[in-house]
Amino acid sequence: MRFKDPTLPQRALVRKSTLAWALLGLTFVAATLGCEDEPKPNSTATPKEAPAPAPPESARPRPDVAPILEIDTVSPKVGFERALLQHPEGKAQLTTLLSDAKRWIEGKDVVLIVDRKTKVSWVATYLDELGKVGPSKITIRTDTRKEFSQDQHFVPEAKVQAPPCSVVGMVTSDFGTAVWKLSGGTAGKRSRGMAGPDLSMTGDTIERFAKGCKESTTFFVSVADGIEWGLAFDLAASSRVLEHAKFDSSVLLSEVPTAGQKVALKH
Numbered sequence: 468m469r470f471k472d473p474t475l476p477q478r479a480l481v482r483k484s485t486l487a488w489a490l491l492g493l494t495f496v497a498a499t500l501g502c503e504d505e506p507k508p509n510s511t512a513t514p515k516e517a518p519a520p521a522p523p524e525s526a527r528p529r530p531d532v533a534p535i536l537e538i539d540t541v542s543p544k545v546g547f548e549r550a551l552l553q554h555p556e557g558k559a560q561l562t563t564l565l566s567d568a569k570r571w572i573e574g575k576d577v578v579l580i581v582d583r584k585t586k587v588s589w590v591a592t593y594l595d596e597l598g599k600v601g602p603s604k605i606t607i608r609t610d611t612r613k614e615f616s617q618d619q620h621f622v623p624e625a626k627v628q629a630p631p632c633s634v635v636g637m638v639t640s641d642f643g644t645a646v647w648k649l650s651g652g653t654a655g656k657r658s659r660g661m662a663g664p665d666l667s668m669t670g671d672t673i674e675r676f677a678k679g680c681k682e683s684t685t686f687f688v689s690v691a692d693g694i695e696w697g698l699a700f701d702l703a704a705s706s707r708v709l710e711h712a713k714f715d716s717s718v719l720l721s722e723v724p725t726a727g728q729k730v731a732l733k734h
Contacts (some may be wrong), residue, residue, distance in 0.1 A: 469722075483484075494607040533571040536597070537580040552589050561593065561632065565600050571595070576604040576619070583610055583697030587689075590696055591624070593733050598623030609697060612666075615704035620716045622685065624733045627718050632680035633687060634673055635720075635730055636706065638698045640691035644669040646676055648686060651729035664698060666705040677712035684713060689720040 492709045507585035509524045542549045547646025548560035607621050631650035644664050655672040686706040703717040
């Protein structure tokens with residue numbers, strides 16, 4: 468016959484309580500050990516330096532290549548640098564920039580890119596300063612009429628030697644043209660065409676004057692005040708496609724002449 472122990476429920480309860488306390492204690496010990504394993508900050512360690520900021524674009528080294536020579540509607544440029552000719556110090560800036568680029572210019576064939584709408588006086592100044600650095604040849608590149616080449620050989624005025632019979636062409640203030648000799652004399656004039664200077668009729672006049680000066684292959688060009696560079700370039704380019712006259716270079720006059728009068732070259 469079995470007898471039920473009256474203390475059995477009490478002993479079971481005690482065992483459960485003891486087991487619970489034991490588990491709680493183990494959990495506490497594990498947590499304590501985990502905290503002790505965490506690395507403590509070293510008060511003597513040197514703080515890490517913040518990364519240096521990237522240098523500004525202007526401070527980064529430029530590639531060691533020949534600078535692009537250019538004149539846009541804002542100012543002349545040599546590479547990335549501008550010379551503001553509208554300011555008194557602009558010409559000196561251009562002189563310095565071209566001198567700094569001398570190794571890319573002296574004795575070299577160079578190309579000067581010029582926007583059609585730029586000022587003619589800026590082109591004349593650039594040619595003059597560029598000539599002082601000593602390039603072997605200067606080609607001006609400008610968008611022009613489809614029948615003309617956009618690359619034309621120009622000689623700085625101060626560097627040219629030409630006979631007095633050399634031909635001068637000019638776009639006048641009314642967008643007509645005038646052609647005469649460097650030494651002066653009656654100018655042959657043409658009226659404005661449908662879309663600006665009539666370069667076809669002007670070409671006939673240029674050929675007529677060129678027949679009397681076989682020894683000159685230089686064409687002198689100018690435009691009236693206020694007329695954009697593009698028309699001066701078109702006139703110069705038109706002289707290269709004439710059937711009965713041969714020109715291999717152009718000279719942009721630094722001062723606007725009076726049609727028919729003697730032109731005093733700047734030397």
